[in-house]
Amino acid sequence: MRPFEYQRCDTVTDARQAGAGGSRFIAGGTNLLDLMKLQIETPQDLADINRIGLDTIDETDEGGLRIGALVRNSDCAADARILRDYPVLARAILAGASGQLRNRATTGGNLCQRTRCSYFYDTAMPCNKREPGTGCGARGGQNRNMAVLGTSEHCIATYPGDMAVAMYALDATVEIQAADGGTRLLPVRQFHRLPGDTPERDNELDEGELITAVLLPKPVGGKHGYRKARDRASYAFALVSLASVVEVSDGKIARADLAFGSLGTRPWHDPRLEQLLVGEEPSKALFEKAADTLLAEAKGFGGNDFKIPLARRMLIATLADATGLNAAGEPA
Amino acid sequence: MKTKLIINGQDRALDADPRVTLLDALRNHLGLPGAKKGCDHGQCGACTVIVNGRRVNSCLTLACMHDGDAVTTIEGIGMADDLDPLQQAFVRHDGYQCGYCTPGQICSARAMLDEAEAGWPSFVSEEMDGAIDLSQLSDEEISERMSGNICRCSAYSNIVDAIREIAHEKQGASA
Ligand SMILES: Cc1cc2nc3c(=O)[nH]c(=O)nc-3n(C[C@H](O)[C@H](O)[C@H](O)COP(=O)(O)OP(=O)(O)OC[C@H]3O[C@@H](n4cnc5c(N)ncnc54)[C@H](O)[C@@H]3O)c2cc1C
Ligand code: SF4
Numbered sequence A: 001m002r003p004f005e006y007q008r009c010d011t012v013t014d015a016r017q018a019g020a021g022g023s024r025f026i027a028g029g030t031n032l033l034d035l036m037k038l039q040i041e042t043p044q045d046l047a048d049i050n051r052i053g054l055d056t057i058d059e060t061d062e063g064g065l066r067i068g069a070l071v072r073n074s075d076c077a078a079d080a081r082i083l084r085d086y087p088v089l090a091r092a093i094l095a096g097a098s099g100q101l102r103n104r105a106t107t108g109g110n111l112c113q114r115t116r117c118s119y120f121y122d123t124a125m126p127c128n129k130r131e132p133g134t135g136c137g138a139r140g141g142q143n144r145n146m147a148v149l150g151t152s153e154h155c156i157a158t159y160p161g162d163m164a165v166a167m168y169a170l171d172a173t174v175e176i177q178a179a180d181g182g183t184r185l186l187p188v189r190q191f192h193r194l195p196g197d198t199p200e201r202d203n204e205l206d207e208g209e210l211i212t213a214v215l216l217p218k219p220v221g222g223k224h225g226y227r228k229a230r231d232r233a234s235y236a237f238a239l240v241s242l243a244s245v246v247e248v249s250d251g252k253i254a255r256a257d258l259a260f261g262s263l264g265t266r267p268w269h270d271p272r273l274e275q276l277l278v279g280e281e282p283s284k285a286l287f288e289k290a291a292d293t294l295l296a297e298a299k300g301f302g303g304n305d306f307k308i309p310l311a312r313r314m315l316i317a318t319l320a321d322a323t324g325l326n327a328a329g330e331p332a
Numbered sequence B: 001m002k003t004k005l006i007i008n009g010q011d012r013a014l015d016a017d018p019r020v021t022l023l024d025a026l027r028n029h030l031g032l033p034g035a036k037k038g039c040d041h042g043q044c045g046a047c048t049v050i051v052n053g054r055r056v057n058s059c060l061t062l063a064c065m066h067d068g069d070a071v072t073t074i075e076g077i078g079m080a081d082d083l084d085p086l087q088q089a090f091v092r093h094d095g096y097q098c099g100y101c102t103p104g105q106i107c108s109a110r111a112m113l114d115e116a117e118a119g120w121p122s123f124v125s126e127e128m129d130g131a132i133d134l135s136q137l138s139d140e141e142i143s144e145r146m147s148g149n150i151c152r153c154s155a156y157s158n159i160v161d162a163i164r165e166i167a168h169e170k171q172g173a174s175a
């Protein structure tokens, strides 16, 4: 680890000032310290935000919830209101990492976690995300974990997390405090960036900006689910995951809020899917059309080609399950 | 960087570089080598200790971030002449082979049982209503909740046996 100056912040104002002065925030530290040990991240100043508050979940005037940026993943996934009204979020968080890690991991830190691309992690390898201009090792190399949607010639890595995928399905909003003290709201679906020709920038946070909370809209009904395909049953990142909130009323699909994890370069929400599904009668043909639409632009790189049929099966199975059809997509 | 810690009930003072992780502080500065270093990257759980009642990977947190915090290590759970019931259950069920992962397994299991008792669901819980019956805690639940602790000797089935015994007793005692 490179030497750094450590500062403990006691208030949000402290944190804002530290951010304005170029300090890097450390919350749970479970991603940042991992990367600092490998000298992939080399901050000179570290601002510890664990004691600034922002660690509660509160009701909003709109009837939703405001999850503070320092709320631990384990507290969020055990909160009675989240379990009752947003089970997709609890399930997604519980699908990630381990009990120990979730006890440290925070809402804000989880959103900002970096990719798990193995070339990004290996400083002897080329990687445009870690060192712009050096090339992309994964494109012609080991790319089993890489994205099939939203890639660019410069980077094909995924955002690897689970929590954010459920937040995309729920259409949550990120509350951000700028270094000058102003607050802005950004739909989470716009928080992570496509790699384009600047893969080093994972998200829309500007230097020194602090995530203060994630806002969940008023609860919606429907069947909530989180499916995660991975190489072992637990404590592994997703190969493909799917967060779903699906409601059927009078034999027609009334809601189909879907987001995929580890399929695209960022959590993947495709608005064409709900346009295609809502108002229609559930059927295998309909679900196949949805999968065709989702994957129309998908492009594999060899090792990750399997993600395309995997996502297709996962989407069809999830929709069948949520609308009461059998696994083959026929009326049960 | 001066840091005060309450370790296994005792006040301890540390003056170390801010880069020192909680794990290295315990092992190299404070004479408590019970927590083990397996991967140093959050991937194995050998370094698990309990901070303010919660299990964490001590390799992925800095000691200076824990000023004033209460830390419980395996030495605080029980020593050879005074084993905790969970440690005794590991002995009885042969819940290890080389023993390297064991301090982490036991610290983790201790806190995991508290999490389950508090009603925290897991990814394999069918119901998400915040009620967990420890006396019925299934092997699938135990395995999922303990997945953050890897055992290279693969003593998993015996580890689950030991934890199940304590989980099922615990409910019996309080009922
Ligand atoms: C072995 C292992 C397995 C894992 N498996 C999974 C998994 O299956 N699924 C999954 O989703 N995740 C997984 N994770 C990742 C884990 O969820 C993240 O490390 C964690 O959520 C990061 O949160 P943190 O609070 O520890 O962030 P930190 O490490 O403290 O910070 C991460 C980044 O966010 C920035 N940051 C933190 N808080 C703020 C804020 N409020 N405002 C602005 N910037 C901020 C930091 O500056 C840093 O750049 C795994 C991690 C490990 C080590
Ligand atoms: S996919 Fe992205 S993160 Fe991985 S090597 Fe290529 S540029 Fe780096």
Ligand code: FES
Residues within 6 Å of the ligand: B036, B037, B038, B039, B040, B041, B042, B043, B044, B045, B046, B047, B048, B057, B058, B059, B060
């Ligand atoms: S040494 Fe900390 S998790 Fe492996």
Ligand code: FES
Residues within 6 Å of the ligand: B095, B096, B097, B098, B099, B100, B101, B102, B150, B151, B152, B153, B154, B155
């Ligand atoms: S007993 Fe050897 S690693 Fe678990």
